[in-house]
Amino acid sequence: MRRARASAICLALAVTGSTLAGEPARTAPYPANTCVGRKQKEAGKYCKAVLRAWSAWDRSQNDRKRDRSLANAAKQLATRWARAEADALGQGTDCAETTLSSGAAQSLIDGAAGGVATAINAGLDLRRAGNARCGSALLNAAALECGRILAAEGAHVRDLQGDADGTARDAARAAASAAFGRAWTAQISAGCPTTAAQADLGSQIDGVTADLVFDTVVSPNVDDTQFTAYPATGTTRYLGRDFTPICMNGSPYYFFAKRGTVNKLVVYYQGGGACWDSLTCGLPSCDATVDPSPTGSDNPNNYHAGFADLANPSNPFRDWNIVFVSYCSCDVHFGDSAKDYPPHVEHRGYQNSRVVEKWAREHFVDPDQVFVTGSSAGAYGAWFNAVLHERVWPASKFEVLADAGNGVITQSFLDNYFPNWNFAANIPTDIPGLTDVLTNGTGIVGYTEVVANFFPRTRWAQYSAAYDGGFGGQTSFYNIMLNDNDPIAAVTWWNASCAFNTQMVAQALATAAAVPSNYRYYIGTGSRHTMWGSDKVYTDTTGGVPTLVDWLNAMLAGTPAWTNVECTNCGLLLPGDPAPRPLRAPFSMIGSDIVVTCP
Structure with a gap:
């Protein structure tokens, strides 16, 4: 989704050499994760208590005693749930906003437990002691399984970094299911006449625990029908620092979010140009x-094309949770200076992004998959903030895609203007070689090599049209840099088309050679700036390329179809692609086509 005059400031960072894969230093569990872990554990205790109340009832058929046990369990759940929320609030996290309420959790478990009890008791005559013992034993086994599964989930979410691959959680869940299986076999072998099926009971327990986990890690308090605008005003305390979100001109900052139906998350960084001195910031x-x-131009509810079209059944992100990081700081989402x-000018993209990140991790606590992307200036927001998001969701599968932000700049810009954004202040210091990127001059290739090697499970990709142009496109900013920082050069952007293409392709090839395992590039035909909000992603195969949606699906799945892609006949403009009017070299009419022809 690209705003009017949205553009990419082609940023390059520098590194020397490559690093071995590593991981960030261990940190204390985040308050929201601790709270959610406690809630899941308490929900497990409640599930166990409810099923045990039914287990005791099978032996006695004493309704009053059963109901008293259920009431006491519900009271304990509400008390402990509230205590977890109060503790989190004291640490700056509104955990009540993160999850379903204790009442909703109680209702969910009560319904499932009643269904399990009904299924187990089918075929039993509880007036007969043997049948009553059988039903009671099976309900007790179900109680233990439910409690152990939710305890395992709670321990996992509380310390995602310590159980990043889910091994401990999965082992505990498997042990819980195996214990239920042994209890089932023992009772059936002893002649228990229940008509229930073990698989059906397992599905019911798995179902309620899955629903409970989903509604504690994917906030049900986020609207799932449309994007909601969230104001970010005042000062927010996060990770030991105070952040004050603000736009470049001092106006208020907002971001947007929408809940999906699966536990997967898109973090999209909006584009919108950049500035770095009196001339560029004055225009x-x-x-x-x-x-x-x-009806605002920034509201993602108003965009319905390409991957922004959430009604398109071909859109791989149509069911995902989405956090839309708005852009108004003119520093590619990572500046931190006035x-x-x-x-x-307030270049506070880094602070704005951290406040959005805090909100995101407190509403989407443990996604199965995180796709970090952005268009134009937002492509750099994705590229540089993704390494910070990795620490927030260490158990998640990550992919990062830069749409039309390929890091084609001049050394003069890097030396004289880039420091105005103060990137250096917030580059992670625990990734070997990364703090050198601002001085060593090897460009975006070196930066990508460092981060891709440090996060080897993450897939990194860059997209660009071969001659990405128009006012606000990559060539327009490159032309400014090639012309001694003259912003008027953006108007004649086509003069940099060939130079941009040469440098962009060289960087893509060099990056692919440096990181062949988990980096890919896609170079499409024509001159359109950005692809995310265009329906070309579903249809365009010009120049022998696969459709972008097929390529992106391969990236998400990690299949061999995720390859490096470069068009043939790349200079052929597609309908709607920008071109100078009247046509100027290197743009010309060949037959009925507009074509870019470089020396």
């Missing part, structure tokens, strides 16, 4: 506000 070279209104150029 409309970037978007300096966020309009959260229902500059009096003039005008006065």
Whole structure:
């Protein structure tokens, strides 16, 4: 989703050499994770107590005693649930907003437990002591399984970094199911006449625990019908630091989110240009506000094409949770400085992104998969913030895609203007070689080599049209840099088309050679800037390329179809692609086609 004049400031960072795969230093569990883990454990205790109340009832058929036990268990659940929320709130996290309520959890478990009891008791005559013992034993075994499964889930989510691959959780779940299986076999072998099936009971227990886990790690308090605008005002305490989100011109910052139906998360960084001195910040070279209104240009509810079309059955993200990181800081989402150029500019993309990250991790606690992406300036937001998100969701499968932000810049920009954003202040220091990126001059290739080697399970990819152009496209910013930082050069962006293509292709090839295992590039035909919000992602095969949706699905699945892609006949413009009017070299008419022809 790209705003008017949305653009990419082609940023490159520098590193020397490569590093071995590593992992960030261990950190204390985050308060939201601790709270969710406690809630899952308490839900397990409640599930065990409810099924045990039914187990005792099978022996006695004493309704009053059963109901008293159920009431006491419900009271304990509500008390402990509230205590977990209060403790989290004291640490700056609203865990009540993270999960379903204790009442909703109680209702979910009560319904499932009643179904399990009914199924087990089918075929039993509880007036007969043997039948009553059988039903009671099976219900007690179900109680233990339910409690152990939720305890395992709670321990996992509380310390995602310590159980990143889920081995401990899965082993505990398997042991719980095996114990139920042994109890079942013992009772059936002894002649228990229940008509229930072990597989059906297992499915019921798995179902209620899965529902409970889903509604504690995917907040049911986020609207699932449309994107909601969230204001981010004032000061937010996060990870030991105070963050004050703000737009470039001092106006309020907002972001957007929508709940999906699966435990997967898209973090999308919006594009919108960049500026770095008095000239570029004094002109409309970037978007300096966020309009959260229902009809606003920033509201993702108003975009319905490409991967932004959540009604398209071919869209792989149609059911995912989505956090939309709005952009108004003009620093590719990672600056952290105030500059009096003039005008006065607040480059606070890093702070804005951290506040959104805090909200995201407290509403989508443990996604199975995280897809970090962005278009234009947002491509860099994805590329540089993804390494920080890895620490937030260490148990998640990650993919990172930069859409039309390929890091084609000049050394002069890197030396003289890039420092104005103060990137250096927030580059992670525990990734070997990464803090050198601002001084060693090997470009985006070196940066990608370092992070891709440090996070070898993450798949990294860059997309660009071969001659990404138009006012606000990659060539327009590159032309500014090639012309001694003259912003007027953006108007004649086509003069940099060939130079951009040469450098972009060289960088893609070099990166693929440096990181062949988990990096891929896709170079498409034409000059369109960004692809995310275009229906070309479903149809375009011009120049012998696969459709972007097929390529992206292969990336998500990690199949051999995720390959490096470069078009043939790359200079052929597609309908709607930008071109100078009247046509200027290297753009020309060949037959009925507009074609870019470079020396």
